[in-house]
Amino acid sequence: MEDIVYVYVNEKEKRHYKKGTTLLEISKDFKDDYKTLIVLAKIDNELFELNVKVDVDCNITFYDLTSADGRRVYIRSMTFVLNMAILELHKECKLMVYHSIDEGLYCEIKDEYGNFLSEGELNKIEERMGEIVARNFIFEKITLTKKQAIAKFAENKTLKKIKLFKYRNASEVNLYKLDWLYDYYYGYMVPSTGYLQQFKLTNKIPGFILNDPSNCNEECKVKINNSEKMFNVFMESAKWAEILGVNTVADLNDTISSGQIGELILISEAIQEKKIGIIADMIQKRESKVGVVLIAGPSSSGKTTFSKRLSIQLKADGYSPHAICLDDYFIDREHTPIDEDGKPDFEALEALDTELFNQNVNDLLAGKEVDMPSFNFKKGQREYKGNIMKMKSNDILVIEGIHGLNPKLTQNIANDKKFKIYVSALTQINLDEHNRIPTTDNRLLRRIVRDNNFRGYSAVRTIDMWTQVRKGEEKNIFPYQEEADVMFNSAMVYEIAVLKQYAAPLLYNIDETMPQYAEAKRLLKFLDYILGIDNDRIPSNSLVREFIGGSCFE
Template identity: 35%
Template sequence: MIRITVKNQVLELDPGMTLEALKNQLGIEAYAATVNNRIRELTFPLTKNSEVVFLDLKDRDAVRIYEATLRYVIAMAVKNLYPNVNVKFNYSVSRAILGVLENLDQKIDRTIIKSIDSEIKRLVELDLPIVRKNMDLEEAIELYKSSGSMDKVGILKYRDEDKVNMYTCDQYFNYMFGYMLPSTGYLKQYVLSLYHPGFIIQYPRSELGGIIPAFDDAPIFSRTIKEATKWGKLIGGDYISKLNQYVEKGLEVELINMCETKHNRQMAELGDKIASDIDSIRLIAIAGPSSSGKTTFSTRLRIELLSRGIKPLMISIDDYYKPKSQAPKDEFGNPDLEHIEALDIQLFDEQMLALIQGEEVTLPHFNFKLGKREDGRKVRISETTPIIIEGIHALNDRLTESIPHHQKFKVFIAPQTQLHIDNHNPISFTDLRLLRRIVRDQKFRNSPAEETIAMWASVRRGEFKWIYPYQETANYVFNSELTYELAVMKKHAFRTLNAIPRDSEHFITANRLIKFLKYFKDIEDDLVPNNSLLREFIGGSVFHV
């Protein structure tokens, strides 16, 4: 007998019982579990004394498994209905996935979407087992070749291991670069709807307690994603295998300069927009989620404007923090420093208005060591000087209620990659930002990856509450993604991710990130320009950020 601890209850079981059998015995709803802090599929057999924590759709790791399995089953349904059609998945608006049908010999319409939805529901109703098979790498490659899945052949040739986990279901096979649910019957919750140029897939979200959010079309954000998709195809940067070919051919500098030129072009376009209305614009507000590159971006925007004879004043919103004792409390009773009320909103609004009206103002300076505000520099600006503000709440009009809308120019910045492992496995925007944060925290704060990962869920909660609701109010969206960046950050991230022990609760996340990072061919740091936004994370910036 083995002893299994579940919810402070110790059970004695026969060795070999699966997690699925145990959760059914206990009447627990679960989609995965951790066994001694290691994420496990429900098909995992228990063979020794262990502590088990079952995960439902309130847990982000369970949702990732749910979402990967949903993509698997949708790809299977498309294959069943349209054998010669390829489906490509992209992360898209409203926390959803966009599925695009390639090689379809007709226009996609609601009839096609209904047929796919019906086939998915049929597969779910059958509750077909999804079986993992450990297969020789060469065998997997030949299998993919026989089905015409050359996108999968392309990435597997960069796999170091000589084995690969293949998942089979009713003669369908696929590998989703992650864990899976034990059968199709678990996929009870999803929404499929027509959305040009394909269809939107919505699924439960952990940050919403396991429910599917209402679809919120975001035309500004959507336009940026479409441009990112077009860019990836244009330069051959939409798949890891294509990026690796740049390295193999010795064309890394060409790739880097194309990506940096895209940033320069966006900056020039933004400069044109601001310059064309500079007689009205008094406040340039910049916001974006963590690790978007706001600091470097703000500096480069200032230089862009200086080159046009526009001399902006940069002001840090962080200097307007109240003492920590006056900050609102979060659900755990701790100071919530991401809450807008943690800032002295009234003072900020008053001083921005006073500056715009030509008055001299003594700006505050927040002393983070002492945890209090002090008097800073005295400033006065001319009527042709715009103010640049950057921070989590910069787009929130509560911060600048006294300033008319037409005098504000709002910029939303975020990396929005459309890079794929293969057709069925896109790389998420969030993982890109997390890797940036891990590398930067290690480089500049000597913080190990465990600490960064530990606070990431809290960061994400703040983003959903204070940043994303305002992204559609932006006058301009700057896509800070650099298509080559993961090939540079890989070696930096590996060092700190590999240091996380297997018994750590954060090993799950670290292992997931390593699983796709390892496919990138390295690009050396010294090829990255010293004014690149990427330097904010890897070091060596000419701006000393």
Template identity: 40%
Template sequence: MKSITVTVKEKEIIVMKGVKIRELIDQKEIIDNQYVAALLNTKVVSLNYSLKSSCNIEFLTPRNPQGHKIFMSSLTFLLFAAFYNVYPQVKIKISHSIGDSFYFYSTNSDINPEMIENVYKKMEEYVDQNLFIDVEFWDKDEAINYFKEKEDIYKLLFYSSSNSFIIVSIDGYSDISITPISQYTGVLKPFKLVSYKDGFLLYFPPSKTFPLFRPYDEKSKLFNIYIENKQLMSAIGVDSVGRLNDAIVKREAIDVILISETQQLDRIMTIARKIVSQKDVKLVTIAGPSSSGKTTFSKKIMFSLRSLGIKAMAISLDDYFVDREKTPKDENGEYDFECIEALDTDYFNQNMIDLFAGKEVVLPLFDFIAGKRKEEGIHHRLSENEILIIEGIHGLNPKLTYRLDKKYLFKIYISPLTQLNISSSIRIPTTRARLIRRMVRDFRYRGISAVETLARWDMVVRGEEKNIFPYQNNADMFFDSALIYEQSVLRTFAEPLLKSVPIESPYYTEASILLDFILHFIPIPFDYVPNTSILREFIGSSLYIQNF
């Protein structure tokens, strides 16, 4: 058999072709270092992967962002296996993330603390025994036949264009996987299982502090959004990718789109009515992470308020930038335009105070080419029945409105919070949905390649973790900008972009994961999407953006 050269930890070793990655090092080293997967050149693979040619191998742990995703997926699989063996009649479903945890609930039974404790003990038993998680590739017919009793998986497989699937098994339980899974249960620690609402939470330490947990952060306002979304999906009859594909094949895509858009508009009107009901409100601030649809949403709020007889005007926080030479710099010596200090908050607050007092002010205009405020501005006085609307990353930061009386403020957090599940055990992360939105928009509007978008994404997320997420609980209301059908529309645009990422790119793994994910959706023609939809902000031809 042919030999190959493998570089492991900067050392070259000669091995036989076909050797598995886990065979390159001692199992004790895998467990002690918590190796959950490996980076083969630029591709993330399981430790059971058979090497076919000379390559470079880097082991991934939960301290690494890529390794942490596999750690969370593997723990979720372990949880489902434990539930299956302890309470085989109880069907559970993964729902959404809450801080450093995933929320689960049962679709056919009540969940009590005793059950959670018993499942936790079973998971601990799996970890202590350091069981081997079997990973196999099954052909489509074999997989469909095996999962025919599980409707969500059956329909996902039935409509898939793939001819083989990853099947993972342990202790008599099998499931599909769309990412590599840890090979040994011994590396899957620490974790916590805690009762919450009508379900429970699976806690894990974040990669940055691993293995230390962060303090619990209650997000009850967000939880209410998830409960509302579950009811909305029930009304449409679509709660998984397989069922969405089923609706598309049955030519019900337009129905799904129009119901989704109507539901979303209804939620916007609810927020507008809430604003109007608070008679003192003069300023609405909107904040959310990248690709949430803030621009379109702010326009929709503005016109919703106008439809209720309120004069509403949108102003841009970008016009309150300090002159460029006064902009703080980051650790690399680059201008940090995303920090709160890049805004002239003193001038903003004085403008607002004067406006609320009925005075005429000069609203600034920023010259981005010159890097400073223009000498002329916009003269404005608030009418008796007028509300200002601003959107930007610092909309919920108390430093932005530090001199303003809270009774004049109404704060909204926006994000595509809820996504369809791939299956009962596999969720679609909000971050992944936003990244695909951004990738499509970057290319269509700015000519930015998928590689460039992927290269910038970590920096974008770090900025969100610093400037947006810590303040989301300051919001008076949350708005979920996700649309059930959006990935089926985005697939047409995203698929060629993701396929364009070369295999030698350091972002090939992420592109491959995103491509595998988007290919689960049957495409919907983009011209089905109303030109008033938030989705049009990313695919083009938005009525709101064309007019402003």
């Protein structure tokens, strides 16, 4: 029986197959167990494409489009098809993939003169994509020397990729070949273009959205959320990256290797400080006097440092800011609501005593004295320690927390008294023209570094918690982001090179026997493209210091 392998699928069902059977063939036996198309697999703790052969006994987990890894594979493969369609119709045009917005990726196509393509041309590209999908071309992985790969990039005039590979230490690289086109993509592909039945290009001036398949129905009618504020912040960040000449990792590496990183850090910090000052001025100039500043944002967005820097700018405008911590309004732990898994849901709005919070804030705004609560996390109970607060004419409350933009939190506080700010780390740079660095990855790296520095957590623990953290964000934060009066991008164009120095050693400690290995390997792969920089040039008030340490606000 040497030609037989035994596999456990999804850690429960044991099957045997002939040695050399592909993951694709095995997946067909389990397709009815999944809601959508299976596009990727994990053997033990490492991700593999479906065309990989199984030669040894192992555990297999399959991923469909309901998983983050599955969606990444699908949209990456779709990006390759998009680029192929563009080059077949407009040889001199260039595709630039920017960021995630609404239900897909925001992209732009420019001709050799820098002009954007019309909506009519976009429709033709979508039609050509459909033809490529119908022809069911194989995504073929090709191993080339770095010199050969750079030659292929030169043929396609993808100059950012040439610059990117200049800094790679590896002598060989994996490219993908789709019919006649060779290209590099950071991550895995579906087996063939026939898998990509759901897609849509939606006009979004000046570019368009390549829609995520999970947001297309059977007729591929696309739902577009109203995320104009977020889109405008992304576009502003992209504009500054262009002005700084650093919109890809290759550009950042050039800046580091040429010794100009110090100036880039200073300019980036100055831009951010100016933006915080503008927000403080907006608060001061509001027609109705603002009494409460509400700050919200996802995990590791830098809310804490932002709120402290904003308070300094408010002081410069004549205010006396006072911080209120929403954690002090937790209900007693024994009354905490339970989530669908039967665990205490401390991130639910119902875990807060919103009635008391509204009463306290309104009393403060009315000039009354308030005995402010304090939550004892050891006892799981609210306490009062004689912390009496009373607001004067120039006082203003600064409140930071995940529910800050949820209207239910402040439903009894007059709208004209509130100023709402959404903070997130919206990554400005990509690896190259077609490979983006997700904002989520930037925040995960921040959290890995911060958790290790300040909480003593390993990268294993942070990665293990991340799915639940993201689930809470989808429920409690993202639905309310457009409620903000203003949005603030806390990401720094240089920060990924600083975070690498801290995160990479922690990720290397995760070995292939651990369930978190696949995620660690994915993060390390893109960090490998980035030159690291030391932290000695980072100002003490920088948002980056909230994660790496050495902040003047600690």
